[in-house]
Amino acid sequence: MRVLSISILIPLLIGPVAPSAWAAKPGATPTVTPVVAVETRAQSLDERVEALGTLKANESVTITSKVTETISVVHFEDGQRVRAGDPLVEMTSAEEHALLEEAGVRLREAERQYNRVKSLVAQRAASESLLDERKRDLDTARALFAAIESRLADRFIKAPFDGVLGLRNVSPGALVTPGDLITTLDDDRLMKLDFSVSSVHLAALQPGLGIEATSAAFGTRVFKGVVRSIDSRVDPVTRSVRVRAILPNPDLSLKPGLLMQVVLMLDPRESLTIPEAAILHRGQEHFVLRVMEGASGLTTEQIRIRIGTRIPGWVEVREGLRPGDRVITEGQEKIRPGQPIRLIPGVSSVPGTRPAKAELGQLP
Secondary structure, three states: OHHHHHHHHHHHOOOOOOHHOOOOOOOOOOOEEEEEEEOOOOEEEEEEEEEEEEEEEEEEEEEOOOEEEEEEEEEEOOOEEEEOOOOOEEEEOOHHHHHHHHHHHHHHHHHHHHHHHHHHHOOOOOHHHHHHHHHHHHHHHHHHHHHHHHHOOOEEEEEOEEEEEOOEEEEOOOOOOOOOOEEEEEEEEEEEEEEEEEEHHHOOOOOOOEEEEHHHOOOOOEEEEEEEEEEEEEOOOOOOOEEEEEEEEOOOOOOOOOOEEEEEEEEEEEEEEEHHOOOOOEEEEEEEEEEEOOEEEEEEEEEEEEEEEEEEEEEEEOOOOOOOOEEEEEEEOOOOOOOOOOOOOOOOOOOOOOOOOOOOOOOO
C-alpha cells in the first residue's frame, strides 16, 4: 500500500509535460534578446619570451701596466669620467728620457752626414756606396729613436676611450708589474645585455627585435632596447643560443654586471583580436556568436575560430573572423544561432585599462 501511494503521488507532483514547453509555439513572434557586442580590432602583437641576462659595458677594459716599474704620478680619482687620451698614470722614466735625448742627438747627426754626402754625390765628389752607408746609419738612428719613444710611451698610460673609471688600486711609489690591476674603464653610454634563448625560437630570432628589461634594483622601471646580434653557435648542453641586445643608458644608471629580467618580443605583427568573454569553448574547439544583419533585423550565427596569442582580456583570432565583424560578449547564454537580438551598451574593454563594471542587471 505504501509503494502504491508513492507511485500515485509522483505524477501529481510533476504534472504532465507538454511537448511545446521547450519550443516557441508555431506562428509566435520570436523573442528579441538584448546582448552586448564588440567589434574586432587590429592590435600590435608579439610572442613574449622571458629570460635572464647580464649587463656589460659597450666597451670595457682593465687598465694594467706593460712594464715593471714604480708609479710616479696618478692623474685620476675613483669613479672619474675621462675622455680618450686623458693621462691616467705616469711611471718612473728618467732613464728612458735620457736615452731618448741621446738617440735624438744621434739621429740629428746621422741626418747631417747623410745630407752632406748626398750633396757631394751630386757634385761627383763622393761615391754612391758612401751615400748608401750614410742612409743606413740614418735609418738605424730613426729606428732606435722610435724604439725608445715606444718604451717611454709604455710608462705613460692614457685612457683608450671615453668612459668612467673604477676604483683606484695603486698609489704613487707603488711597484707594478704586467698584469697588476690599476683600475677599470667602462664606456657605459650604451650597455650590452647578453641572455640565452631556447633554440626552438632560432628561426624567429633576428637583429632589430625589441626587448624590455627590468631589475630588482630599479623596481618597476622598464629599460627598452633592441637585439644587435645572435651567436653563431647553439650550446649543445642547454640547447640555447646567446643573444646580445643594446640598451641606451642616457642617465648612466645601469652598471656592468647587473642581473636583468628580459622579455624578448618575437614575431611582431598586426592581428585581429576579440575580448576573451566572446569565446565559447567546446572541447579543443573555439566558437563565437557573430552579429548578422538581415531583412528581419539583427541575428547571430555561430562561427568556429582559431585563436593565437592571449593578452590580458583579449585573444588573437587567426582564422574565422574579418576586420569589422561584431561578436557577442555578454548574453550568449540567453540566445541561440539565428535568434533575433538587440544590441545594448555594455563594457568597453580596452587593453591596458580597467574595464567599467558590467550592468548585467539590465538584461531580462
